[in-house]
Amino acid sequence: MxxxxxxxxxxxxxxxxxxxxxxxxxxxxxxxxxxxxxxxxxxxxxxxxxxxxxxxxxxxxxSDTFSPVAKMDSVRLFLAMAAMRHWPLFQLDIKNAFLHxxxxxxxxxxxxxxxxxxxxxxxxxxxxxxxxxxKQSPHAWFGRFSKVIQEFRMIPCEADHSVFFKHSLTHRFVYLVVYVDDIVITGDDQEGIKALKQHLFKHFQTKDLGPLRYFLRIDVAQSKSSIAISQRKYTLDILEETKLTDCKSVDTSMDPNVKLMPNQGEPCPDSGRYRRLVEKLNYLTMTRPDISFSISVVSQFLNSPCESH
Known part of the structure; x- marks a missing residue:
């Protein structure tokens, strides 16, 4: 305190x-x-x-409260672009962002x-x-951040205002994506990236976290030739919450012989918990597209889940 x-x-x-x-x-x-x-x-x-x-x-x-956050499609594209072009990924954190x-x-x-x-x-x-x-803190913070970043001549992306880019006359690139106070930077202009970091250090209390390792509950491992993403910690947290840490692994996330129907069995005693778990599992599809179909099935029963669901 x-x-x-x-x-x-x-x-x-x-x-x-x-x-x-x-x-x-x-x-x-x-x-x-x-x-x-x-x-x-x-x-x-x-x-x-x-x-x-x-x-x-x-x-x-x-009055105004709107504040954009990075779209997950933008984050995936950001990582894919860095992997394709073998660009390093750097992470920064703004301490007490809303206070700025x-x-x-x-x-x-x-x-x-x-x-x-x-x-x-x-x-x-x-x-x-x-x-x-x-109410207006997110709007005020992003307005300040956007102003500071554009002073460095970074340009906001029209499709996603949380993504900024700068192309130099020597055809070097710097890209930045921000999610509230978490920042990821990539590009092939290493001097430009260094200058951008110094610009942020000058205006905000910023911590340089080094190479990107964990962002939006996604584990990121970058090598010279590729980028691997996973959600191991996020998955373990879900297993701990549901007390399934000792469960056995299976080949598929849903038994193909089981057909779930509405009003199938006893009503779920805690429908709110059911919805929260489905929401968390839906976010897990970011790195586990193989469970997407199973999540789409259980999502059909959010309004009135049963024990069988």
């Missing part, structure tokens, strides 16, 4: 002011999370201050629980930067 408050203070996220008459004051709360590394071990414990954006009023506290967004509206917030300024209990925070939880 102290680390989070230090980051917020160094970013000049707010100033303390008396509560303005006629202005709504939104609340905030602490959210705690456990960061797990690629090996499944606890990496670090994290505390994040989150604004209670659900109390904001449209047209008064916020510039707010257009006047937002007032209560002081963080446990960190009320000494002698300032009657003051409130006038936000100068966006904060996690605000």
């Amino acid at each position: 102290i680390d989070e408050m230090t980051t917020l203070d160094s970013n000049h996220t707010w100033v303390l002011v008396p509560p303005p008459p006629g202005k709504s004051i939104i609340g905030c709360q602490w959210v705690f999370n456990v960061k797990v590394g690629l090996d499944g071990q606890v990496d670090r414990l994290k505390a994040r201050l989150v604004a209670k954006g659900y109390t904001q009023v449209y047209g008064l506290d916020y 967004g510039d707010l257009e509206e006047e937002i007032y917030m209560e002081q963080p629980p446990g960190f009320v300024a000494k002698g300032g209990s009657g003051l409130v925070c006038k936000l100068q930067k966006s904060l996690y939880g605000l």
Whole structure:
């Protein structure tokens, strides 16, 4: 919590002011999370201050909320292009990305629980930067990021605004894809890539993660001649959630002799859990297209799943 408050203070996220008459004051709360590394071990414990954006009023506290994220088709094409042209893949992470967004509206917030300024209990925070939880934070962050990236003369792709590219006069290329705060860069212009990294370091608190290894729950292994993608950790997490880590492997994901029908047997006691699992399995088809048909079958029963499904 102290680390989070230090980051917020160094970013000049707010100033303390008396509560303005006629202005709504939104609340905030602490959210705690456990960061797990690629090996499944606890990496670090994290505390994040989150604004209670659900109390904001449209047209008064916020207007635009849209923020594009990279399409999965774009990610696949990005990786395929790098594999085909033998380009290296690099990954960057923007720390506390949403805190870099510039707010257009006047937002007032209560002081963080446990960190009320000494002698300032009657003051409130006038936000100068966006904060996690605000309705407009994703929009504000992407607007800032897009502006900074285009200052480097990167051009947004018309088909996917989360993909940027730069072609030099010497026919060298730099490509970038961003998913919220995760960034992947590739291309054959190594000096251009180095300069782009420095440009990002200058404007954001950026961590260089080196060669791409894990992105959007996808494991990436790149050699000199190919790129292999898998979702091993993601699969193991699903098995742990369903308590099937000791199950035996089979040749096919569905018995071809079994035909599933609506209202077949007892209703599933937790239909919400069924839908969540199907959604996770559907994402697994990113690297396991062989299970696509099976997932399409069980997806037919999302509204009223039964035990047999």
